[in-house]
Amino acid sequence: xxxxxxxxxxxxxxxxxxxxxxxxxxxxxxxxxxxxxxxxxxxxxxxxxxxxxxxxxxxxxxxxxxxxxxxxxxxxxxxxxxxxxxxxxxxxxxxxxxxxxxxxxxxxxxxxxxxxxxxxxxxxxxxxxxxxxxxxxxxxxxxxxxxxxxxxxxxxxxxxxxxxxxxxxxxxxxxxxxxxxxxxxxxxxxxxxxxxxxxxxxxxxxxxxxxxxxxxxxxxxxxxxxxxxxxxxxxxxxxxxxxxxxxxxxxxxxxxxxxxxxxxxxxxxxxxxxxxxxxxxxxxxxxxxxxxxxxxxxxxxxxxxxxxxxxxxxxxxxxxxxxxxxxxxxxxxxxxx
Amino acid sequence: xxxxxxxxxxxxxxxxxxxxxxxxxxxxxxxxxxxxxxxxxxxxxxxxxxxxxxxxxxxxxxxxxxxxxxxxxxxxxxxxxxxxxxxxxxxxxxxxxxxxxxxxxxxxxxxxxxxxxxxxxxxxxxxxxxxxxxxxxxxxxxxxxxxxxxxxxxxxxxxxxxxxxxxxxxxxxxxxxxxxxxxxxxxxxxxxxxxxxxxxxxxxxxxxxxxxxxxxxxxxxxxxxxxxxxxxxxxxxxxxxxxxxxxxx
Numbered sequence: 302x303x304x305x306x307x308x309x310x311x312x313x314x315x316x317x318x319x320x321x322x323x324x325x326x327x328x329x330x331x332x333x334x335x336x337x338x339x340x341x342x343x344x345x346x347x348x349x350x351x352x353x354x355x356x357x358x359x360x361x362x363x364x365x366x367x368x369x370x371x372x373x374x375x376x377x378x379x380x381x382x383x384x385x386x387x388x389x390x391x392x393x394x395x396x397x398x399x400x401x402x403x404x405x406x407x408x409x410x411x412x413x414x415x416x417x418x419x420x421x422x423x424x425x426x427x428x429x430x431x432x433x434x435x436x437x438x439x440x441x442x443x444x445x446x447x448x449x450x451x452x453x454x455x456x457x458x459x460x461x462x463x464x465x466x467x468x469x470x471x472x473x474x475x476x477x478x479x480x481x482x483x484x485x486x487x488x489x490x491x492x493x494x495x496x497x498x499x500x501x502x503x504x505x506x507x508x509x510x511x512x513x514x515x516x517x518x519x520x521x522x523x524x525x526x527x528x529x530x531x532x533x534x535x536x537x538x539x540x541x542x543x544x545x546x547x548x549x550x551x552x553x554x555x556x557x558x559x560x561x562x563x564x565x566x567x568x569x570x571x572x573x574x575x576x577x578x579x580x581x582x583x584x585x586x587x588x589x590x591x592x593x594x595x596x597x598x599x600x601x602x603x604x605x606x607x608x609x610x611x612x613x614x615x616x617x618x619x620x621x622x623x624x625x626x627x628x629x630x631x632x633x634x635x636x637x638x
Numbered sequence: 639x640x641x642x643x644x645x646x647x648x649x650x651x652x653x654x655x656x657x658x659x660x661x662x663x664x665x666x667x668x669x670x671x672x673x674x675x676x677x678x679x680x681x682x683x684x685x686x687x688x689x690x691x692x693x694x695x696x697x698x699x700x701x702x703x704x705x706x707x708x709x710x711x712x713x714x715x716x717x718x719x720x721x722x723x724x725x726x727x728x729x730x731x732x733x734x735x736x737x738x739x740x741x742x743x744x745x746x747x748x749x750x751x752x753x754x755x756x757x758x759x760x761x762x763x764x765x766x767x768x769x770x771x772x773x774x775x776x777x778x779x780x781x782x783x784x785x786x787x788x789x790x791x792x793x794x795x796x797x798x799x800x801x802x803x804x805x806x807x808x809x810x811x812x813x814x815x816x817x818x819x820x821x822x823x824x825x826x827x828x829x830x831x832x833x834x835x836x837x838x839x840x841x842x843x844x845x846x847x848x849x850x851x852x853x854x855x856x857x858x859x860x861x862x863x864x865x866x867x868x869x870x871x872x873x874x875x876x877x878x879x880x881x882x883x884x885x886x887x
Contacts (some may be wrong), residue, residue, distance in 0.1 A: 324699065325692035326849055327841075328783040426843055436783045437824045438843060480650040480658055480697075527665035527696040528780065528787070532653050554694055554780035562653045587651060591705050594654055 302368040302452060304417070307401070308444035310360030314432035315421055315439065315448070316414075317353040318597070319549065323427060329551050330533065331433040334412050334506060334572040337468070338376035340597065342416035344604035345373040345393050345461045348454075351597070353423070353430040354416040355442070361404035361413070362442075369398045370453040371418040377410025377469065377573055392611065393418075393461045409469040410573040411504075418458075419451030435507055435550040460611040463604065468570045471500070471578035474546075476561040477590045479535065484522045484558050493518045493560060493582065498544065500571070500578045506550040509571055510543065511580060517542030520558050528554045534563040536582065544582075546571060564590045647672075647720050649713055656690075656701040657709065659716055661726060665695040665816070667790050670777050672725040673698055674853065679722075685715045693778050693853075695787060732887065733775060733856035739821070739881040741812050741834040741859045742867035743769075750800065750831035754814055757797040757831075766861050768792070769833070773856040774819055782823045784841030784849035788857055789818040799829035810836045810871075810879060812859070821857075834859070837870045837879020845877060856886075 306313065318339065319332025333339050339351045346352065361379050366372075373393050374381055381388040382403045388394050396402060407413060423430045432439030442448070482490070496513055503510035519542035531537065535547045537557045546563055548571075561584065563571065571580065585593075595603070647661045659676065662669045673693045680691050680700070687708045690701040700716065702708045743766045744751040755765035774788040791814075799815045804827060807813060811822040812834035820830065823841040836859075840850050851857075862870070870879050 322690040322701070323783070324690060324701075325779065326783055327779040327781060327785050426848075435824075437841070438783075477651075477654065480652055480660060526663055527669075527694065529660075529694045529697055530652060530656075530658060530692070530699045530780075532656070534653060552781045553692075554778075564654065587654065588706065590654055594705075 302370075302450050303447045304367065304450055305365040305447045306442045306444060307363035307365055309362035310357055311441060312358035312360075313362055313442040314356050314434070315353055315423055316356040316431045317429055318351055319431050320427050320429040320433075324530070324553050327553050328427070328433070328436055329549070329553050331436070331438075331549050332429065332431050333414070334549055335376050335414070335569040336597075337569045337600070338412070338414040339416070340601050340604055341375040341391065341463055341465060342373040342414060343601060344608050345375070345391070345463055346371060346416060346418045347458060347461070347605075347608075348418070351601075352416050352418075352420040354414045354421070357404060357413045357415060359407055359411060361406050363404070364402045364415070366396045366400055366402060367398060368450065368452075369396065369456065370450060371395050371456065371458060372402070373416040373418075374413070375416065375463075375465075376412050376414040377407040379407055379413045380405030389462070391463045391465050393458070395456070395460070407575075409575065411575060412573060417450045418453040418455070422449040422451050433550055435552070460613070461608050462611050463608050469573050469575070471574050471580045472570065473581050473583050474567045474571060475564045475585045475590060475593065476536065476582045477564060477585060477587050479559055479562050480529070481558045482561050484520045485518070485560050486520070489518055489520065490560065490584075492516060493544075494584045496581070498580050498582070500574045500576050500580065502576045503545070504576065506548060508537075508548050508551060509546045511546065512543065518544065518560065523558045526556055526558065528556045531555045531559070532562065534565060534568055535559045536561050536563065548572060564593060566593060566595065647725065649716050649720075651709065652699065655703070656699055657712060657716065659698045659700070659720065660696060662696045667730065668726050669696045670790075671728050671730040673778075674730065675728040676719070676725055677853075679719060685712060685719075687712060694780060695777055730775070731854070733773065734854035734885070734887055736773065736856045736858060736884045736886055737838075737851075737881050738858050738860055738884075739836050739838045740862045740867070740870060740879060741770075741836045742862055742864050743834040745864065747835035747864055747867055748812070748833040750804070751833040753800070754797060754831035754833050758794045760794070765833075769814075769819075770859045770861050773858050776851050776853055776855045776857070777818070778853070779849075779851065782826070782841070784851060785820060785823040786840060786851040786855075787818050787820060791817045791819065793817070797831070800831060803827050803829050804832055807832050808835070809839055812836060835867055835871075836881075837867070837874045837877070838881050839877035839879070842877040850878075
């Protein structure tokens with residue numbers, strides 16, 4: 302049971318929720334840039350847990366799928382087609398054996414996710430299948446490369462859809478103060494938390510730069526600081542006084558001062574925005590941030606409640622045999638239940 | 639809650655699910671000894687709800703599972719631990735193991751040796767002798783998987799990072815700044831001085847034991863001529879670069 306990457310985008314990797322609790326070894330968590338997209342896929346495919354998916358940055362790609370399986374398409378919407386027929390985003394789809402799935406460039410956002418109902422079969426390293434390119438774990442898919450997938454556990458399941466919250470247009474990034482916030486004087490903090498930034502081109506799985514047309518946000522107290530812990534979401538001010546938010550594949554320690562930490566639930570918004578998208582950092586108390594915070598289990602539960610069964614009109618379907626129409630109606634899955 | 643040159647350790651929140659105990663802002667042997675002793679204490683007698691403990695040169699990070707009530711409880715428990723003893727006057731424990739690692743210094747294998755030796759007011763020859771005449775301890779692992787900050791070198795090696803970033807230093811490179819050494823795990827840019835090259839790869843998924851170095855390890859470097867390093871690198875299936883390991887206690 303395999304899928305062959307026929308080629309296109311240069312930055313397609315296997316991603317799950319990463320490797321927590323490896324900081325003492327010097328390894329950051331890594332995992333999908335938009336972890337919400339993995340939770341959405343799990344809800345759509347009615348999987349009890351998050352499945353490792355293909356994270357597809359920017360360009361899309363073509364995939365020959367050798368085995369019949371359901372898939373979910375989540376994250377940044379891409380022009381998707383199966384043997385030339387368009388496929389809806391944020392939906393599950395049944396792919397017949399031997400079909401070619403074509404994903405185009407991101408329409409909005411930066412990372413699309415292709416999840417197979419049975420998950421991807423690849424050797425875990427330290428409890429995760431995620432590629433962590435900065436650490437030298439795994440690699441981007443090369444054209445012609447085959448990956449193995451597991452059997453779809455429920456091929457008769459109905460087609461499902463999910464109406465998602467928009468997260469591709471920038472906006473407010475909620476920030477909590479960190480151990481080094483006080484190294485920045487009050488005037489700098491005030492200016493920083495009222496300035497409007499744009500996402501820069503300096504963005505990858507390691508971090509995202511933000512630009513401001515005129516202001517710099519430095520501190521004189523940075524010189525000679527011992528390297529200290531850095532985490533995902535930290536807003537690091539490098540030597541030139543420009544903010545750089547650390548993302549999935551950040552280093553675990555660094556010497557540059559950090560003005561605060563973007564809360565986890567806003568990171569998908571920052572990861573997904575295209576260059577030029579506008580953002581404002583808003584300082585909130587830890588209590589406010591905690592009120593917003595949801596665990597993965599809570600998020601998954603909420604998403605499951607929002608998933609709906611797609612009822613199709615047979616007249617709209619050009620190839621009835623490629624759809625599990627009857628079982629879709631009769632399988633009796635009640636997503637609200 | 640002043641963060642400017644604290645006299646005593648402070649506990650500060652990091653993100654929503656971690657706390658750091660900061661013993662100081664600038665690195666030094668007394669703070670590193672305090673950090674190591676405090677981590678050892680937390681590992682020997684764990685605090686309930688703590689999911690992860692890690693240390694930098696000057697801080698200990700404690701992650702927990704749960705919200706503000708767990709943070710409050712953990713903060714209280716950490717405060718109680720801090721008050722048990724004067725952590726910055728703890729003596730550094732003796733190393734448990736010692737690695738002896740062949741290194742070729744200077745020229746193509748260490749293009750910044752000249753600059754670093756000059757900054758330390760030593761001839762290149764004396765610099766190599768000096769760097770190979772002392773053990774350096776694993777101070778902490780960080781930045782990249784399995785990569786160790788090693789130190790502390792003598793005071794004359796308190797030299798700043800270079801002004802220009804070296805765009806690419808290979809895995810196994812020995813780099814130096816601010817009284818510390820690092821054996822690089824992966825080809826990456828650095829602002830530290832590239833003084834030598836080993837065949838010692840601290841992180842490799844090809845090995846049964848991907849991470850070689852750990853707290854309690856000491857390292858000593860043995861100078862070898864460039865030709866010998868070339869042959870070590872040419873035949874290095876285990877990524878140990880002919881390093882030897884002694885268990886000391």
